[in-house]
Amino acid sequence: MQKPKVLIAFYSRNSSTELLAKAVAAGAIEAGAEVRLRRAREVVGPDVMRQAPGWLENATAMNDRYEAPTEADAEWADAIVFGTPTRFGSISTELKAYIDSLGGLWFQGKLNGKVGSVFGSTSSRHGGNESTLLSIYTPMAHLGLIIVPLGYADAVMFKAGTPYGATHVSHLDANKPDEDHLAVARFQGRRVTSVARSLRCAQEPVAA
Structure with missing residues (x-):
């Protein structure tokens, strides 16, 4: 049987989300997946990016990696x-632009x-980490994806994260994600x- 194929599409400005993405990828690979790790691109130009210290430099470096x-x-x-x-309690424009670009596949039913x-x-405690994850559930439902939350299906969930997905609070980018x-x-x-593997097995024809 082929390996499950996992796409991790993320946006990150100061590496916190990038580090989580790499950890998700490591877990998927550990479980036997083939992984594509991709970073969504900016929708504004360098002049706007220069207004936030480090944004242009970080984006350039990450775009070279992914x-x-x-x-x-x-x-x-x-x-x-x-x-x-999180952007004002919801998804970043950059990732949303990628999701919006999938309209053609949605129309053909290829994401169902x-x-x-x-x-x-x-960046801040109570800054919208859970509401942001839940806000993405809505377009995922429209795309026909089978939404997989984390629940409390592993002991690590009692130390960090949320039942909706992994999260991190950087405290104004002073802290990077810890081991938990x-x-x-x-x-x-x-x-x-x-x-993904279970669903693929259910869909594969049984040999006569």
Whole structure:
């Protein structure tokens, strides 16, 4: 049987969400998945980015490390995991632009039945980490994805994260995700891969 194929499409400005994305990827690979790790691109130009210290430099470095997610990546995948920082309690414009670009696949029904999951980070405590993850559930439902939350299906969930997906609070980018938060993200990768594998097995024809 082929390996489950997992697309992790994320946006990150100051690396917190990037580190969670890498941990989700590590968990998925550990569970036997083939992974594509992709960073959504900015929708504003360098002049705007220079107004936030480090934004342009960080974006340039991350874009060198990761390809941009494409429609072909989403069609390829058995599971799509979205990652985003919080923007006013909701999804970042950059990741939303990628999701909006999947309208052609949606119209053709090519995303129906794929696994979907989410993770994210926020700068401040109570800054919208859970509301952000829940806000992504809505377009995921429209795309026809089978939404896979984390629940409390692993002991790591009692230390960090949320039942909706892995999260992290950076406290104005002073803190990076610690081992507990990264463990939740790795569990998310394993869980998504497990569900994707089960769905693939159910869909594969049985030999006569």
